[in-house]
Amino acid sequence: MEKKVQQLLERLSEVEEVLGQPHVYDDQKKYRALTQEHAYLNELKAAWEEKKRLQQQVVDNEELLKIEKDAEFAEILREDIQQLEKRVEDLQAKIENLLVPPDPLDHRPSILELRAGTGGDEAALFVGDCVRMYKLYADRSGWRYELLSCTPSDLGGFKEYIMVLVGPNVHRFLQYEAGTHRVQRVPETEAQGRVHTSAITVAVLPEPDENEEVNLDDKDLRIDTYRSSGAGGQHVNTTDSAVRITHIPSGIVVYCQEERSQHKNKDKAMRLLKAKIAEIEQQKKQQAMASARAMQVGSGDRSERIRTYNFPQNRITDHRINLTKYNLDQVMEGDLDEITSALVAYFHQEKLKGSEEE
Numbered sequence: 001m002e003k004k005v006q007q008l009l010e011r012l013s014e015v016e017e018v019l020g021q022p023h024v025y026d027d028q029k030k031y032r033a034l035t036q037e038h039a040y041l042n043e044l045k046a047a048w049e050e051k052k053r054l055q056q057q058v059v060d061n062e063e064l065l066k067i068e069k070d071a072e073f074a075e076i077l078r079e080d081i082q083q084l085e086k087r088v089e090d091l092q093a094k095i096e097n098l099l100v101p102p103d104p105l106d107h108r109p110s111i112l113e114l115r116a117g118t119g120g121d122e123a124a125l126f127v128g129d130c131v132r133m134y135k136l137y138a139d140r141s142g143w144r145y146e147l148l149s150c151t152p153s154d155l156g157g158f159k160e161y162i163m164v165l166v167g168p169n170v171h172r173f174l175q176y177e178a179g180t181h182r183v184q185r186v187p188e189t190e191a192q193g194r195v196h197t198s199a200i201t202v203a204v205l206p207e208p209d210e211n212e213e214v215n216l217d218d219k220d221l222r223i224d225t226y227r228s229s230g231a232g233g234q235h236v237n238t239t240d241s242a243v244r245i246t247h248i249p250s251g252i253v254v255y256c257q258e259e260r261s262q263h264k265n266k267d268k269a270m271r272l273l274k275a276k277i278a279e280i281e282q283q284k285k286q287q288a289m290a291s292a293r294a295m296q297v298g299s300g301d302r303s304e305r306i307r308t309y310n311f312p313q314n315r316i317t318d319h320r321i322n323l324t325k326y327n328l329d330q331v332m333e334g335d336l337d338e339i340t341s342a343l344v345a346y347f348h349q350e351k352l353k354g355s356e357e358e
Helices: 002-019 022-026 028-067 071-098 121-141 170-177 262-289 292-296 337-357
Strands: 110-116 144-152 158-166 179-185 196-206 221-226 242-247 252-256 305-310 315-318 323-325
Touching: 002 028, 022 028, 028 071, 071 337, 110 121, 110 170, 110 262, 121 144, 121 158, 121 170, 121 179, 121 196, 144 252, 144 262, 158 170, 170 196, 170 337, 196 262, 242 262, 252 262, 315 337, 323 337
Parallel strands: 179 305
Antiparallel strands: 110 158, 110 196, 144 158, 179 196, 221 242, 242 252, 305 315, 315 323
């Protein structure tokens, strides 16, 4: 690890030299890439130097402990060493995550689709809980989110909720949320106090950028307008502002009724449609190029059960990396960092293994 970090810190000096040249602003795309790389390398440098500083403090305290005669002060030293070692451990995990190389998709705006699966009303309620969880995680991460489309459930929650999240490293940390999320808890309507199991599915779609523009032929689209339904204020059921778009060749159907304006609803529906078509094209390319193993790694298959949320035991388990934590209450408040970082590191190692075997 030390060798890898030193190589990257040498690269930091090179990047700073290039950014200091007057002509660097001529190519705005290259300049943006350099500033992103500079921010990433600076973060790595800060974590590495802080880890080294704390490790030295541990050594110094251990030396003091060997000669310390005062029992009370010796106990303070031992507690300090324990706290320092925990901080070193946390920094080590952060550095390991930072050593996963940046990917062009890391900062790409990402569309999250959450849908109620088995469990009926209870699954719809859990969709609502997960929407809140991801929004709180976004707030912690400095991301913005925007509703694209949703279908509320009669008893609360949502049958479906689709939103786009924008911010630094948003796709890097959300891409492995795709799959089936299972919840085990006692529903409010359960008189006997029995635990029920329900499930929702999550899909994660990176939005295409200007270099991957999805060109859609108007003759391949069927656009229907209709009146909005459900909670939404006075404009509901008064104008045909809701929009449904069907892409005839693929059969993909998207819709939006969140905005008062038909034009805005159409724009949002088109964003979702383009992201879905771009994902299909990307999957075709991966299947044509990749080995069977690589295709299975990070595929984001929604049929795969990836995580279980057990409320009676305050337990959350990610089945792909055998990670079990007993802080489900904190996770539902948006504390997802430990899980998403572990997934990024795990799937990076899996991809490295796959490339070595090819």
